[in-house]
Amino acid sequence: MKKYLFVQLKRLLRILPPVVLVAALLFGCVIVAYGAMKDLEEDSGKTTKFQVGVVGTAGDTYLQLGLKALESLDSSRFAVELTEMEESEAETAMRRGDISAFIVIPEGFLDAAFRGEIIPLKFVCSSTSLSLVTMLKDELTRVVGTLLLEAQKGSYGAWGAMEENGFDGNQVLNDISIEYAEFVFDRSNIYRVSRLTVFDGLGMDGYLISGFCIILFLLICLTFAPMMIHRDHALSRMLCTHRRPVSLQVFCDFAVYLLGLICVIGIVLLCAAVLAGYRASLQAVLQGLTIVFCLGAMSFLMYEIASDMISGVLLQFFLILALCFVSGCLYPITFFPDAVQKLSGFLPTGLARMQLADSILQTSSLDTTVALLGYGVLFIAGSVLVRKLKVAGVRG
Amino acid sequence: MQIEIKHIAKNFKRKQVLRDICLEAKSGSCIGILGANGCGKSTLLSILAGIQDCNSGSFLCDGVDLLKDNKKRAELVGYVPQGTPLIEELTAKDNLLLWYDKKTMKEQLSKGVLALLGIGEFLSVPVSKMSGGMKKRLSIGCAMAKEPPILLLDEPTAALDLSCKQSIGAYLRHYKQSGGLLLLTTHDVMELELCDAWYIIRDGVLVPFTYDGNVQKLVESL
Numbered sequence: 034m035k036k037y038l039f040v041q042l043k044r045l046l047r048i049l050p051p052v053v054l055v056a057a058l059l060f061g062c063v064i065v066a067y068g069a070m071k072d073l074e075e076d077s078g079k080t081t082k083f084q085v086g087v088v089g090t091a092g093d094t095y096l097q098l099g100l101k102a103l104e105s106l107d108s109s110r111f112a113v114e115l116t117e118m119e120e121s122e123a124e125t126a127m128r129r130g131d132i133s134a135f136i137v138i139p140e141g142f143l144d145a146a147f148r149g150e151i152i153p154l155k156f157v158c159s160s161t162s163l164s165l166v167t168m169l170k171d172e173l174t175r176v177v178g179t180l181l182l183e184a185q186k187g188s189y190g191a192w193g194a195m196e197e198n199g200f201d202g203n204q205v206l207n208d209i210s211i212e213y214a215e216f217v218f219d220r221s222n223i224y225r226v227s228r229l230t231v232f233d234g235l236g237m238d239g240y241l242i243s244g245f246c247i248i249l250f251l252l253i254c255l256t257f258a259p260m261m262i263h264r265d266h267a268l269s270r271m272l273c274t275h276r277r278p279v280s281l282q283v284f285c286d287f288a289v290y291l292l293g294l295i296c297v298i299g300i301v302l303l304c305a306a307v308l309a310g311y312r313a314s315l316q317a318v319l320q321g322l323t324i325v326f327c328l329g330a331m332s333f334l335m336y337e338i339a340s341d342m343i344s345g346v347l348l349q350f351f352l353i354l355a356l357c358f359v360s361g362c363l364y365p366i367t368f369f370p371d372a373v374q375k376l377s378g379f380l381p382t383g384l385a386r387m388q389l390a391d392s393i394l395q396t397s398s399l400d401t402t403v404a405l406l407g408y409g410v411l412f413i414a415g416s417v418l419v420r421k422l423k424v425a426g427v428r429g
Numbered sequence: 430m431q432i433e434i435k436h437i438a439k440n441f442k443r444k445q446v447l448r449d450i451c452l453e454a455k456s457g458s459c460i461g462i463l464g465a466n467g468c469g470k471s472t473l474l475s476i477l478a479g480i481q482d483c484n485s486g487s488f489l490c491d492g493v494d495l496l497k498d499n500k501k502r503a504e505l506v507g508y509v510p511q512g513t514p515l516i517e518e519l520t521a522k523d524n525l526l527l528w529y530d531k532k533t534m535k536e537q538l539s540k541g542v543l544a545l546l547g548i549g550e551f552l553s554v555p556v557s558k559m560s561g562g563m564k565k566r567l568s569i570g571c572a573m574a575k576e577p578p579i580l581l582l583d584e585p586t587a588a589l590d591l592s593c594k595q596s597i598g599a600y601l602r603h604y605k606q607s608g609g610l611l612l613l614t615t616h617d618v619m620e621l622e623l624c625d626a627w628y629i630i631r632d633g634v635l636v637p638f639t640y641d642g643n644v645q646k647l648v649e650s651l
Contacts, residue, residue, distance in 0.1 A: 040516060040527045047518045265512030271572065274478045274508045275528075276499055425481040 034281050037272065041289040048260045049293060055256045056297045060304065063249045084114050086123035086135030089142070127157065243389040244362035247382055250324070251353040253297050254332035255346065261290060261336035262345040269424045279424055283417045287333050294329050295322075317392040320402070324385045327405040330412035331381050337419040356382040381408045430456040430491055430578055432610060437486030438633075439472055446472050448633030450486065454626070456578060459601070459611040461624035463638070465651050468630045470614035471511060474581045477612070478508035490579070507577035509568050511584055517557045521548055521567050524556060528574035542573045545600055562593025569600065580604065582613040586620060594619050618644060 118126065123135035137155035145152045192206050263269070272282055298321070306312060313321070335352060339345030357363050359373060360383035366374055377383035388401050437450040446469040454460050464470050476483045477495075479502050488495045495502040515524050525534050525543070537543040538552070546566045551559060559567070565585065572580065585601070586594040598619055605611055605623070613620060621627065621640050628635040629650055638650055 036527050040519065040523060043523060044516055044518050260518070267510040267512035267514035267568075268516065270475065270478070270480050270510045271508060271514040273480045274503065274506065275575075276503045425475075 034277055034285055037277060037282070038285045038289070041285055042292075044260065045289050045293050048257075049296060052253075052256045052293065053297055053300055056253045056301055057304070059249060059252050059256075060301050063245050066245070084116065084132040086118045086126060086132045087115050087138065088118060088120045088123050088135055089138035089140065123157070239390070239393050240365060243386055243393060244357070246389055247324075247328075247360070247362045247385050248353065248357050249301075250294075250298065250328055250385075251332065251349075251357065251382075253301075254294065254329065255349050255353070256297075257290060257293060257332075258336070258342060258346050258349070260293075261286075261333070262339055262342050263336075264341065266420070266424045269420060273424060279421045280417045283337075283413065283420055287330065287413055287416065290333055291326065291329050294325055298325060313392075314395065316395065316397060320388050320392040320397065323402050323405045323409075324388050327381050327409040327412070328385055330409040330416070334412045334416045334419065337416045337423075356380060359383075360386055362386055381405070384408070430610065432579065433487075433489040434477070435487045435489065437473065437476060437488070438484045439469070439476060439481075440484050445633055447476075447483070447630075450630075450633075450635050452628065452635055454610055454612070456608050456610045457605060458626065459605050459613065459624045461621055461627045461640075462612065462614045462630060462635070463616070463621075463627060463647070463651065464614075464630035469633060470630055471583050473630070474508070474583050474612070474614060475510075478506060478510075478581055479503075480508075504575060505577055506579045506581060507572040507575070508581045509565075509572045509583065509585060511587070513556070513564050514568050514571065515556045515564060518555065520553050520555050521559070521563075522552045524567060524571060525574075528571045533574075537570075542576065543570050545603060546570050547596065560593070561589050562596065565589060565593065565597060566600075569597070578608065579610045579612070582611065584614055584616065586615075586617055598623055621647075 116132065118135070120135075120137060123132065123137075126132045127135060135157050137157065139152050139155065142152050188206055195201070269279060269282055273279065302313065332349060335349050336345055339348050359369075360366070360377045360380050361369065361374075362382060366377055366383075366386075369377070378387070384401050384404050387398070388405060391397055391401065432452075432454050434450055434452040437447055438445065439447040450473060452460065462470050462473065472481070475481050477488050479496070479499060483496070486496070490501070490505055493501055495506065516527075522534075525548070529537065534543070538549050543549065546569060548567060548570050551563050551567075554563070556564060556567070569582075569585070582601075586597050589597070594617070601611060601613075601623055611623075613624070615621060615624075622642075624640070627638045627640045629638050630636075631651075638647070640647060
C-alpha cells in the first residue's frame with residue numbers, strides 16, 4: 034500500500050493550492066459574517082427601545098408617578114417606553130408589533146399593596162420568545178412588574194408609617210419610590226448573569242466564534258469534494274485484485290484526507306495567529322485535532338455514500354446546515370427546546386462545539402474527547418462498509 | 430496453461446444471478462461472454478478477479494483454485510473493470526507508478542506492453558485531459574503491470590470510437606498470439622471477431638454460441 038499512499042499524497046499536493054485558496058476565501062467570508070453580526074448586535078444594543086403597554090393604571094397618580102420614575106431610571110441601553118392603554122388596545126398593538134409586551138395591573142392592586150398583600154400582575158408577551166432580544170424583552174417585562182409592585186409597596190409602607198407618626202409623607206414619597214426602585218432591581222447585573230449561563234460558559238463572542246469555526250471547518254471539508262468523490266469504484270476494484278483490500282484503501286484515503294484537512298486548518302490558524310495574535314496552547318491543539326478527526330471522518334463517510342459530485346456536495350451541504358443548526362452553531366443552543374439541546378450533546382457537531390468551547394476556556398472534558406474519537410472510529414468503520422458494498426456491488 | 434471454471438453460482442439475496450457457470454479455456458485463446466444487460470457478465474468477471482465471493486464453484490488454473498489462493502490469483506490474473514481505474518488529477522506516468530516500479534515502467538515504455546499500447550505518447554498528460562481511448566489503453570497498461578497470463582476485460586471498448594477500438598483490438602490480438610488468455614464481456618461486434626469461443630449467459634448458465642458474423646442471429650439468441 035506504500036505506492037498507493039504515495040500516489041494519494043501526490044494527488045493531495047496537486048489539489049491543495051486551490052483548496053487552500055477556497056478555504057482562505059471561506060475564512061474571509063466567515064470573518065465578514067462575524068463582523069456583520071457583531072455590528073448588528075452593537076447597533077441593536079444602541080438603538081433598541083422596547084415598547085411596553087401598561088393596562089389598569091388610569092386615574093391613579095401614584096402608579097403614574099411610578100411609571101414615570103421607571104422611565105427616568107432606565108439609563109441602561111435597553112431603554113423601555115411605557116405606554117398606558119386599554120387591554121383590548123394593548124392586545125391589538127401587540128399583534129401589530131407596536132409593543133413588545135404589556136402588563137395588566139389588576140383592579141384592587143393598589144389597595145392590596147397598601148395592605149402589604151401581593152396580587153399577581155399579568156404579563157402578556159409574544160409567543161416567539163426564542164430569540165435573545167425577545168428573552169431580554171421578557172426579562173424587562175418581568176422587571177417592570179417587579180419594580181412597580183415593590184416600589185409601590187415600599188412607598189405606601191413608608192407613607193403609612195410617616196402618617197402614623199404625625200409626619201407629612203407626601204413630600205418625600207416620590208423620592209422614596211425612586212430610591213426603593215433602584216434598590217429593588219439592578220438590571221444590568223441580572224442581564225449579565227443570564228448571559229453567562231446561557232452559552233456553555235462562553236460570552237456571545239466566544240460562542241459565535243466556536244459556532245462559526247465548526248461551520249468553517251465543515252465547509253473546508255466540502256472543498257475536498259473533487260478529490261474525495263469517486264465517480265466509480267473501478268480503481269478500488271483493480272486494487273482488490275492486487276491484494277490491496279478495501280479496508281486498507283479506506284485507511285490510506287482517510288489518512289491523506291486528514292492530512293489535507295490539517296494542512297488547510299493549519300494555514301487558516303496561522304493566518305488567524307498573524308491577524309488576531311491568537312496563540313493556541315498544546316491542549317487546545319490536541320482538542321482541535323479530535324474535532325478534525327471526528328468531523329473529517331463524518332465528512333469522509335458522506336463522500337463514500339455519495340455517488341457523484343452533485344449528490345455528494347448537496348448531501349454534505351445540507352448535512353452541514355442541519356447538523357450545525359441543531360447543534361447551535363448557527364444560533365445559540367439555549368434558545369432551542371430542551372429535547373433539541375439534549376440531542377445536540379450527542380451529535381458530532383454539538384460535541385465538536387463543546388470541545389471547541391472547552392479549548393477556548395482552556396478546560397477539558399474526557400467524555401467529550403472520548404465521544405468525538407468514538408464517533409470518528411464509527412464513521413471510518415462505516416466508510417469501510419460502504420466502500421466494500423459499493424466495490425462488490427457489480428451487477429450486469 | 431489451462432483454466433477451468435466449475436459450477437460457479439452467485440445469489441444477490443433471493444435472486445440467483447449465476448446458477449451453474451462452467452467453462453474451459455487454454456492459453457492463447459480469447460473467450461467472449463455475451464448476454465443481456467444485468468444477466469451477470471460483470472458479476473462473473475468480478476468473482477474471477479476476486480472482488481466478490483461466489484456462493485459456490487471454483488476457478489482452477491492448472492489445478493490451483495484461484496478463488497482460494499489470493500496470492501496466485503494476483504500473479505496470474507489481470508483485470509480491467511468497467512469505468513476508469515485511474516486517478517483523474519494525476520498524469521499517465523503517476524498512474525503507472527501505482528502499479529509499476531520506475532525501472533520496469535521505463536523498460537515497458539521502451540519495448541514492452543506500454544510501448545505496444547502507445548502510452549509513451551501521452552505520458553505527461555493528466556488523466557482528466559485524456560480521451561476515452563487513451564484512458565482505456567492506460568487502464569490496460571496498468572492491469573498488465575505483472576504481465577499476467579490471464580486477462581479479464583469488462584467491456585473493454587465500450588463507448589470508444591472506431592480507431593480506438595482498432596488500436597485496443599490490435600493489442601489484445603497481440604496478447605493472445607503471445608500466449609495470453611483473454612476472457613472478455615462484450616456487446617461489440619469488433620470484439621466478437623477477436624474471440625475464438627463465444628458464450629451467452631442465459632438464466633444464470635453459460636450457453637455456447639457460434640458467431641459467424643450474423644448479428645441478427647446473435648440478437649435472437651440473447
